[in-house]
Amino acid sequence: MAEELIINTSADKKEKYESLLPQIEGLISYEDDLIANLSNITAALKFGMNFFWVGFYIVKNEELVLGPFQGPIACTRIRMGKGVCGTAWEKNETVLVPNVDEFPGHIACSSDSKSEIVLCASKEGEVKLILDVDSDKLNDFDEVDKEHLERLMKLIEEKL
Numbered sequence: 001m002a003e004e005l006i007i008n009t010s011a012d013k014k015e016k017y018e019s020l021l022p023q024i025e026g027l028i029s030y031e032d033d034l035i036a037n038l039s040n041i042t043a044a045l046k047f048g049m050n051f052f053w054v055g056f057y058i059v060k061n062e063e064l065v066l067g068p069f070q071g072p073i074a075c076t077r078i079r080m081g082k083g084v085c086g087t088a089w090e091k092n093e094t095v096l097v098p099n100v101d102e103f104p105g106h107i108a109c110s111s112d113s114k115s116e117i118v119l120c121a122s123k124e125g126e127v128k129l130i131l132d133v134d135s136d137k138l139n140d141f142d143e144v145d146k147e148h149l150e151r152l153m154k155l156i157e158e159k160l
Contacts, residue, residue: 098141
């Protein structure tokens with residue numbers, strides 16, 4: 001098991017992801033416990049990408065319930081269709097928000113959050129969990145984030 005991540009802090013975003021994702025894959029490859037894996041993934045993303053907030057919401061009893069995360073305290077339950085996370089869950093697709101203040105129904109868990117990307121992990125077509133990544137900068141996420149975080153979600157789906 002890896003004891004540390006190796007990330008070139010001067011690398012661009014794409015290079016950081018390309019370095020980080022294989023390390024995450026190695027980190028979770030020998031562990032079957034979902035919560036342990038999600039916990040390590042959030043720590044790796046927070047450290048490796050310097051995200052403001054990164055965490056998972058797990059579908060339980062028709063709600064998203066807060067799972068492992070890194071960053072300030074967060075909303076603990078989100079209903080389907082509510083906010084960015086609930087919208088991604090309802091549509092079962094990635095939602096990228098350049099400015100959260102312009103997203104109808106945005107749930108402000110932290111007033112410091114300015115932009116957001118939310119991705120789904122599904123099994124047999126049903127969303128099982130959500131990855132939520134927030135930035136304290138406007139327009140901080142792009143197609144590079146979407147592409148690489150969707151690759152990460154495929155790794156997670158293999159463990160569901």
